[in-house]
Amino acid sequence: MEQTNRIILCVDDEREILSALQRSLRQKADRILTATSGEEGLALLEEHAPGVIVSDMRMPGMNGAEFLNRVLEFAPHTFRILLTGHADMDAAISAINKGEIHRYLHKPWDADELGHAIEQGFERHQLIQANLALTDSLSEKNQELEELNMTLEQKVVERTEQLLHSERLSVLGRLAAGIVHEVMTPLTISVGWVETVSKSPNITEDQQNSLSIATEQIFRAASIMESMRDFSRKKHPIKTPTDANKLIGHALDLLIHPLKQKNISISRSFEANERINVDGEQITQVLLNLINNAIDALDSGGRITLSTRVVGTAQSARSVQVTVKDNGSGIAPDLVQQIFEPFFSTKGSKGTGLGLSICKGIIDNHGGSIDLESRLGQGTTFTLTLPVES
Ligand SMILES: Nc1ncnc2c1ncn2[C@@H]1O[C@H](COP(=O)(O)OP(=O)(O)OP(=O)(O)O)[C@@H](O)[C@H]1O
Ligand SMILES: [Mg+2]
Structure with a gap:
């Protein structure tokens, strides 16, 4: 147990009594403070926090019982001893009954008795201090434990959600692979037959038109199947x-027609001068998906800004950030959570909703991240972060 300084405060209006107390208690304390009135005593109490107080009963102004009552209020753990004359018995008993004092001694006091009371006072005071310190550290520990429990709970919830999500994705992936496999064969056969029929000599123009619509729709179905295959494959990069x-330059070349058609201008800010360690074909596919989404979100005359830069200083933590920014429709905040989900699309029959989930799969496989910032009516910025070659 930590020993605090043993300080006694003696209060009496008579200086001789104070001197006698000092002499009598010299062996019992590290420090003895004296005050000639209750008021002075209270000031010393606040400054020095004594463990034991010995106070006379009869004093002009505040008497001993009143003084110790104030002590009880401000420093309830201080051990309080009252010195009384015979005439003050009633006051002393009433003070004891009210819990204002722990002990009372008659004047003139017996040195041993007073010494014993002081010892008892310090012992009690130290026990209380130690108890308070323990309670403090216990409640601190309890609070830490509570906080730890909360983070643990939160982590369990997050991890469970992640597991459920990846489980769902892998079931979807397998389902998609099965569907693609089964549907591709009839589609290929149909294209063959449509072609054969369209080459027959006595076909009318109307029939020819209908056949080209059929071909177009078959190709559309085939391209949806291809997206589903990409989604389910999770090719190792x-x-x-x-x-x-x-890679950005290449993706832009591939999209030159839709960009021109919608009169979309392109800004480039290529600052990254370090190479990334990636599967070029897969990252091109990500860029195509992101730029295509940007084109869809733009009205004619909109702008797409493509930029790259290196972030991070430590070699091991250096990454290249690629951003694809558009000033198009933006994404409603309540949809942001869902846009990476497979088959989530706001484009009706024009979208499969697989683009971003494929992007996310590819970027995750590269140990990178994909983030977005979007404001409804103002535009969207997707940011890819990919580790530099080490
Ligand atoms: N740049 C963007 N601006 C506004 N909305 C976007 C943007 N990118 C994605 N979205 C929203 O996210 C949804 C999901 O995008 P995702 O690429 O996964 O599918 P899709 O574009 O609808 O279909 P797919 O890419 O398969 O043709 C979109 O339907 C659209 O609502
Ligand atoms: Mg898309």
Whole structure:
């Protein structure tokens, strides 16, 4: 147990009594403070926090019982001893009954008796202090425990959600692979037959038109199947050191027609001068999906900004950030959670809703991240973060 300083405060209006007390108690304390009135005593109490107080009963102004009553109020753990004359018995008993004092001694006091009371006082005071310190550290620990429990609970919930999510994705993936496999064969056969029929000599123009609509729709179904295949495959990336700026240039080349058709202008800010370790084909596919989404979100005359930059200082933590920013429709805040879900689309029959879930799968497989910021009516920025080649 930590020993605090043993300080006694003696209060009496007569200086001789104070001197006698000091002499008598010298062996019992590290420090003895004296005050000639209750008021002075209270000031010393606040400054020095004594463990034991010995106070005379009869004093002008505040008497001993009143003084110790104030002590009880301000420093309830201080051990309080009252010195009384015979005439003050009633006051002393009433003070004891009210819990204002722990002990009373008659004047003139017996040195041993007073010494014993002081010892008892310090012992009690120290026990209380130790108890308070323990209670404090216990409640601190309890609070820490509570906080730990809360984070643990939160972590369990998050992890469970992640597991459920990936389980759902893998079931969907297997289902999608099965569907693609089964549907591709009849589609291929149908295309063959449509072609054969369209080549027959005595076919009318109307019939020819109908056949080309049929072909178009079959190809559309085939392209949906291809997206589903990409989604279900989760191909393992074959990584090579790659220039992200070049990949963007390549993706833009592939999209030149839809960009022109919608009169969309392109801004580039290529600052990344380090290569990333990625599967170039897969990252191009991600860029195509993101730029296509941006085109869909834009009205004619809109703008897409593509930028790259290196972030992070420590070599091991360096990444290239690629952003695809549009000033199009934006995404409603309540939809942001869902847009990476497979088959979530707001484009009706024009979208499969697989684009972003494929992107996310590819980026996750690369140990990177995909984030977005969007404001309804103002535009959207997707940011890919990919580790640089090490
Ligand atoms: N840049 C963007 N601006 C506004 N909304 C976007 C943007 N990118 C994605 N979205 C929203 O996210 C949804 C999901 O996108 P995702 O690419 O996964 O599917 P999709 O574009 O609808 O269909 P798919 O890509 O398969 O043709 C979109 O339908 C659209 O509502
Ligand atoms: Mg898309």
